[in-house]
Amino acid sequence: xxxxxxxxxxxxxxxxxxxxxxxxxxxxxxxxxxxxxxxxxxxxxxxxxxxxxxxxxxxxxxxxxxxxxxxxxxxxxxxxxxxxxxxxxxxxxxxxxxxxxxxxxxxxxxxxxxxxxxxxxxxxxxxxxxxxxxxxxxxxxxxxxxxxxxxxxxxxxxxxxxxxxxxxxxxxxxxxxxxxxxxxxxxxxxxxxxxxxxxxxxxxxxxxxxxxxxxxxxxxxxxxxxxxxxxxxxxxxxxxxxxxxxxxxxxxxxxxxxxxxxxxxxxxxxxxxxxxxxxxxxxxxxxxxxxxxxxxxxxxxxxxxxxxxxxxxxxxxxxxxxxxxxxxxxxxxxxxxxxxx
Amino acid sequence: xxxxxxxxxxxxxxxxxxxxxxxxxxxxxxxxxxxxxxxxxxxxxxxxxxxxxxxxxxxxxxxxxxxxxxxxxxxxxxxxxxxxxxxxxxxxxxxxxxxxxxxxxxxxxxxxxxxxxxxxxxxxxxxxxxxxxxxxxxxxxxxxxxxxxxxxxxxxxxxxxxxxxxxxxxxxxxxxxxxxxxxxxxxxxxxxxxxxxxxxxxxxxxxxxxxxxxxxxxxxxxxxxxxxxxxxxxxxxxxxxxxxxxxxxxxxxxxxxxxxxxxxxxxxxxxxxxxxxxxxxxxxxxxxxxxxxxxxxxxxxxxxxxxxxxxxxxxxxxxxxxxxxxxxxxxxxxxxxxx
Numbered sequence: 001x002x003x004x005x006x007x008x009x010x011x012x013x014x015x016x017x018x019x020x021x022x023x024x025x026x027x028x029x030x031x032x033x034x035x036x037x038x039x040x041x042x043x044x045x046x047x048x049x050x051x052x053x054x055x056x057x058x059x060x061x062x063x064x065x066x067x068x069x070x071x072x073x074x075x076x077x078x079x080x081x082x083x084x085x086x087x088x089x090x091x092x093x094x095x096x097x098x099x100x101x102x103x104x105x106x107x108x109x110x111x112x113x114x115x116x117x118x119x120x121x122x123x124x125x126x127x128x129x130x131x132x133x134x135x136x137x138x139x140x141x142x143x144x145x146x147x148x149x150x151x152x153x154x155x156x157x158x159x160x161x162x163x164x165x166x167x168x169x170x171x172x173x174x175x176x177x178x179x180x181x182x183x184x185x186x187x188x189x190x191x192x193x194x195x196x197x198x199x200x201x202x203x204x205x206x207x208x209x210x211x212x213x214x215x216x217x218x219x220x221x222x223x224x225x226x227x228x229x230x231x232x233x234x235x236x237x238x239x240x241x242x243x244x245x246x247x248x249x250x251x252x253x254x255x256x257x258x259x260x261x262x263x264x265x266x267x268x269x270x271x272x273x274x275x276x277x278x279x280x281x282x283x284x285x286x287x288x289x290x291x292x293x294x295x296x297x298x299x300x301x302x303x304x305x306x307x308x309x310x311x312x313x314x315x316x317x318x319x320x321x322x323x324x325x326x327x328x329x330x331x332x333x334x335x336x337x338x339x340x341x
Numbered sequence: 342x343x344x345x346x347x348x349x350x351x352x353x354x355x356x357x358x359x360x361x362x363x364x365x366x367x368x369x370x371x372x373x374x375x376x377x378x379x380x381x382x383x384x385x386x387x388x389x390x391x392x393x394x395x396x397x398x399x400x401x402x403x404x405x406x407x408x409x410x411x412x413x414x415x416x417x418x419x420x421x422x423x424x425x426x427x428x429x430x431x432x433x434x435x436x437x438x439x440x441x442x443x444x445x446x447x448x449x450x451x452x453x454x455x456x457x458x459x460x461x462x463x464x465x466x467x468x469x470x471x472x473x474x475x476x477x478x479x480x481x482x483x484x485x486x487x488x489x490x491x492x493x494x495x496x497x498x499x500x501x502x503x504x505x506x507x508x509x510x511x512x513x514x515x516x517x518x519x520x521x522x523x524x525x526x527x528x529x530x531x532x533x534x535x536x537x538x539x540x541x542x543x544x545x546x547x548x549x550x551x552x553x554x555x556x557x558x559x560x561x562x563x564x565x566x567x568x569x570x571x572x573x574x575x576x577x578x579x580x581x582x583x584x585x586x587x588x589x590x591x592x593x594x595x596x597x598x599x600x601x602x603x604x605x606x607x608x609x610x611x612x613x614x615x616x617x618x619x620x621x622x623x624x625x626x627x628x629x630x631x632x633x634x635x636x637x638x639x640x641x642x643x644x645x646x647x648x649x650x651x652x653x654x655x656x657x658x659x660x661x662x663x664x665x666x667x668x669x670x671x672x673x674x675x676x677x678x679x680x
Contacts (some may be wrong), residue, residue, distance in 0.1 A: 023368060023369055023421050024367075024368045024370070025365050025367045026366045028366075030443060030448070031440060032448065033530060041488075049536060050536070052563060052589050054589060055588055055621070056617060056621070058495070058617065066487075067489060067528040067531070074443070079365045093393055093394070098373060102372050102373045106372070106374060112371065125473065131440055131472040133472075133529075133530075133531060133533065134533060145402060146404070146408065148405070148406035149380070149407040151402065151406075167407060186380075190412040193476070194475070200394075224394055249393065249394050250397050278400065281398040282397070
């Protein structure tokens, strides 16, 4: 029996290798860190630490030079490239590139969907988040914040505003027709990481270094990443060829909006935005920036998903159940802008 | 001209794989997930008002409530032409993340790409508290950040006393394989670590093993002890253990239970002489003797003894990382774990 199995396995292995229709075939994949600076710490006492329980003690001198404020990038380059320039995906606050990799209920994220569409995709973790690492309190004196279970549920328009979250899943008030995979909300909370409120400049500086390395490109931005993306585009208008801003939580500097004259932008909003005081305010800020870009000769298209018949989307629309449908909306816009072969 | 610029930028970014004209990587799937952890409750803290984005809309933040803590992150790549009979799990060392295996500081292919190309379903992870696993302020003690010079001597790039803040004055072991010109890039891969989280880390690794194994587990440095503890907890699921410079062996009282799992332990160059590594290595060698005398299967390879010289503690990033991977792959083939 075992011999037969081995023979069957060998026969399978001997078949010519042919990629199945839905395989992801890459000409390259890898990762790198970029940006950052060396910070100097002095005057702190030397410590003796045991790195492994039962292991030998070793000295740790907390003084000296530290590498800080760099960011992490992972890239996937499809063999059949169709996007004319790389597509960079920048996550929102308290999150990492995981936002785009997967969904809490384990479906494919936008990373896979856009690699399949033929884009060279660069997914990153901003300074301080995930694999970017974070600096010690000697370098960043302020404290990070941590999100409890209720916070994103109510703030990201999964639940119906304040008070909609309850410890008992049966008692949570989900917005009607919500596309968020609420049954996997626990998994979503596992994706969260701490964030500081004092690191915006360091984050933008590292993003500029990334743009200088891999662009010309298209930026796909989410939430807090929107504010960073527009500010970076204002500094690198020759390199950012287009912007897709998914529920940007504030945009760029209205006084510098004319820099986006040659950078077409798409602003995308999910459902229930206008009735949520917080998101209505963000949208107003974004639309004011869009108006300033247009006044400077640029183009900004605004899509409210419910207006085109796509309903129920939360703030995390790349993870919502209809995430593929929204990816198609974005892809059509990029095709329309001549960014795809 | 613009087209040319784009092509050039892309080929530069693609790094070694593209430049060397290697075969494409064909995957039947790739993705990521978080696993493990628990929910805790915080009470009695005052509510804060914060502005998330300068100029943004103020929001109330109630620090009380339920929090997700102690989960870990896993990314997987499943090659179209699978040859490994089981999934291969790559677990990183202290103060590091899965990036350890993804790339090298000088931008060559890491072991992740190597083992995918060899046909292994590869699961690369960030342990609890590291990288994309996230962390919370519920851990005991402080997180440690490593000064720029710390790993230089501790990871045997250079001998004791060889580090200098001035690049020109740093020295290395003779024939060092570490890409020292990219040392600063290596330091960007470092993340803070706690010294109090071993039990939480192991608990999440065991949940990972329960989810994706039977499997082969490859461990490095600090995760050596995590690999042994996971094996001791799930001897039926961890079918082989590859320990790359583990800082500790397993529990000598539990060798009986792990006899059926073959183990490979690999040490790089200068490990026998380095003041710290000579102790760590001796501990590993002594443990291997105990396991063997109980009837276990453990091979200990000192790379210089098989003619592979100059390797640092970060041998998966050293210039000859493919040669070291070949040795591991050959061992896995010999154990009947791959076709």
